Amino acid sequence: MYGWLWRHLPGPVVVRVLILAVAAAAVLVVCFAWVFPAVAPHMPFNETTVGE
Amino acid sequence: MSRTRNAVFGTIGVIGEVLITIGVLLFAFLVWQLWWTDVVGNRAQAQIVAELPFEPVPSPTPSGTLAAVPVIAPPRHDDPPVMDEPPHATTFATMQVPRWDGEPARPVSEGTDRAGVLDVLGIGHYKGTAMPGGVGNFAVAGHRTTYAKPFNRIAELKAGDPIVVRTTDNIWYVYRVTSTQIVEPSDIGVIAPVPGKPGETPTERMITLTTCHPMFSARQRYIVHGVLDYWAPTADGIPAELAGGAS
Numbered sequence: 001m002y003g004w005l006w007r008h009l010p011g012p013v014v015v016r017v018l019i020l021a022v023a024a025a026a027v028l029v030v031c032f033a034w035v036f037p038a039v040a041p042h043m044p045f046n047e048t049t050v051g052e
Numbered sequence: 053m054s055r056t057r058n059a060v061f062g063t064i065g066v067i068g069e070v071l072i073t074i075g076v077l078l079f080a081f082l083v084w085q086l087w088w089t090d091v092v093g094n095r096a097q098a099q100i101v102a103e104l105p106f107e108p109v110p111s112p113t114p115s116g117t118l119a120a121v122p123v124i125a126p127p128r129h130d131d132p133p134v135m136d137e138p139p140h141a142t143t144f145a146t147m148q149v150p151r152w153d154g155e156p157a158r159p160v161s162e163g164t165d166r167a168g169v170l171d172v173l174g175i176g177h178y179k180g181t182a183m184p185g186g187v188g189n190f191a192v193a194g195h196r197t198t199y200a201k202p203f204n205r206i207a208e209l210k211a212g213d214p215i216v217v218r219t220t221d222n223i224w225y226v227y228r229v230t231s232t233q234i235v236e237p238s239d240i241g242v243i244a245p246v247p248g249k250p251g252e253t254p255t256e257r258m259i260t261l262t263t264c265h266p267m268f269s270a271r272q273r274y275i276v277h278g279v280l281d282y283w284a285p286t287a288d289g290i291p292a293e294l295a296g297g298a299s
Contacts, residue, residue: 001065001066001069001070002069003065028080031077031080031081031084032080032084032088036080036081036084036085039081040085040089040171041166041167043085044270045197045264045268045269045270046166046195046197046198046199046264046270047237047264047270048170048193048194048195048196048203048262048263048264048273049164049170049176049178049193049262049273050193050235050237050238050239050240050242050243050262050273050275051237051238051240051243
């Protein structure tokens, strides 16, 4: 998977590393901003109230 | 090596990479949940408190060369004014616990749903329970871990500790902790007007804090009960409990 990705990226090694770093950062930003906040309410912890 | 064996090893390699990726993402989720929600929450809650329409308390009068002494509000033990219950997600008070040295005043808002109040506004007030100073039970919930964890240090509270509430009606309400208990999540009696005795008519002005227990678990709830000690208008000064030292 990552081998395939590496082989299909253009440019010299430096450019490929930069592209991958930017892509990884983008994935993290998307996770922090949208994915994790959407997932968190379904996690079985953090309930603080009494009642149903 | 045959084509079949190549395909098998290739598939195993991809599965391994997928599993490693899932592991990295799970770790990122932990970082987000355990650290980032605190960073965002602390910033947001400090902003909410700063924007509350509080009238200023009297400023300390510099007396010669001595350090400025804060104006202490005289305690009042007559019937306190009680504000009406505000609309959902409205921030109407702050809460400060001197025992939690270093913790800022936290906003208290109407409602206890996570998406609308607890995850974004800090402490939440159980709808239908008494308002600060009211006869009955002023019941609030807050996170003990994550989302700025306003009740993180709840287990440090001991009987007699002050809990200071300041409403947007510019009143201080100083409660004293009377007891702590650990209950099942379904035990709604702890926020009844008379805690533990649902249906009875209240005569006291109680406060109840609820949060999760043990930490990082939803198995039980940590409960703190308290009773109103005194009240004072914020125009009279600050409670002695917040002036440092005295408690």
